[in-house]
Amino acid sequence: MKTFLHRLIALLRASPVRLALGLVAVFALISIASLTASYTASRKSLDATMRSDLQQDVAGFRAAPSATALAALVAAEARVSDPARIVLSYVSPRGRHYGNGVLAQDQDGYFLTTLDGEGTRIGGEYLALTTRLYGGQLSIARSRAEIDQLWTVFRNIVLLSLLPTLVIALGAGLVMARRSARQVNALGRTLDQLTSGDLAARVQPTAQWSDDFRRIGTRIDRMAAAQETSVDALRQVSSDVAHDLKTPIQRISVHLDDLSGLPLPDDAAALVDLAQAEVAGVVSVFHALLQIAQIEAGTPKSRFAPVDLTALVATFAELYDPAATEDGRDLILDVTAPQAMVLGDRDLLGQILANLIENALRHTPAGTPITIGLHRQGGDVILTVADKGPGIPQDERSRVLQRLYRLDRSRATPGSGLGLSLVEVIADLHDATLTLTDHAPGLMVSVRMAALKQ
DSSP states (O other): OHHHHHHHHHHHHSHHHHHHHHHHHHHHHHHHHHHHHHHHHHHHHHHHHHHHHHHHHHHHHHTOSSHHHHHHHHHHHHHTSOTTTEEEEEEOTTSOEEESOEEEEETTEEEEEOSSSSOOBOOSOEEEEEEEETTEEEEEEEEOHHHHHHHHHHHHHIIIIIHHHHHHHHHHHHHHHHHHHHHHHHHHHHHHHHHTTOTTOOOOOOTTSOHHHHHHHHHHHHHHHHHHHHHHHHHHHHHHHHHHHHHHHHHHHHHHHHHHTSOOOHHHHHHHHHHHHHHHHHHHHHHHHHHHHHHHTTGGGGGOEEEEHHHHHHHHHHHHHHHHHHTTOOEEEEEOOSOOEEEEOHHHHHHHHHHHHHHHHHSSOTTOOEEEEEEEETTEEEEEEEEOSOOOOGGGTTGGGSTTOOOGGGTTSSOOSOHHHHHHHHHHHTTOEEEEEEOSSSEEEEEEEEOOOO
16 A cells, blocks of 8 residues: 555656646636636626516516506416516505515515415525506516526536546546656666666667657667767777787886896896886786776676675785784774675675775875774675775765876875775675765775675
């Protein structure tokens, strides 16, 4: 029931549905306004016609030459007239009543009664006209039942015509709006997939789509195809360049190794050492670029298997503890999950830990404590590496995830600007969420991923 209500609420909030409801509401308001105006005009017209008929009736009775003739005329007309439709009454100068009813009065006002000797009150509303004629009083009253029935007629029009029309229009509008809402949702899902990096996502509109949404969907597909082609070409170029230059650079490294084995002056030997260090850095960059290209292709997913992050964190903490101790740092373990099993590639998850720990060691002053945390939260596992160093300004946190981007203060330290980029690519491969937050002071990097159900 709740799911149905949620779907109904979501459907009613959709723009096409609200547009359909708005159009039906406008149609209903216009129809009701038109019927109300027609009813008011018809009622006024009938009222005016009735008043005119009363005046004509009085004029006809005025043609009688005397009171006696008028009394006889009223009596004759009363015998063939239905009191429920018209009431005729003439009180002669001598006080005698003629007709099929009489106009009486009580403390509440005037009313009509019959002349059957019992004085039965005549029900309903009447429009009456009274005048003095030949020393007597002539009263003619016409029933307003016809005017009252007009409301019933218009009510029936609303119930039998307008309401079914509105229900049908609303149903048809909701059907069309739901169809449009599905098309809008398809466009939104595709855009979300493209935004999240799935450049293979397509709308693929069908012939049943409305023309405007089909044109939009087709253009989105063209844009996505062009973007995918461009990104693939760029990745291929990066991979080709890395492949093509890797071998020559390794040859240079071999030649430098051979050169360092020869007897050289001290200054020449120092230059060879510097050159070897630079070449090692270049090889590291190319290796990282190739690794990123391989991960983005999705090929490592074939090696996914259950991995115990608790054991992995303990292994890397033990591995990097000597390097931290050498700089006077404390490498602190904050593990509250006795066993945290996830589905992934053990080597790549280890690469995340290695890159984050090395970043903390490289970009914080000596003596800065580094904390490696592992916690469970609901059905997720959260891996964190936090330090008490200078941290990263908030407006720079999204940029440091870009390839080869480095902070100004970090340009003098070793590194290629690919460490966090590689971490983000590996996290995306594992459907994990990477966040950089302030550790007050310092930086905390969190990787949140789904835990395996045990």
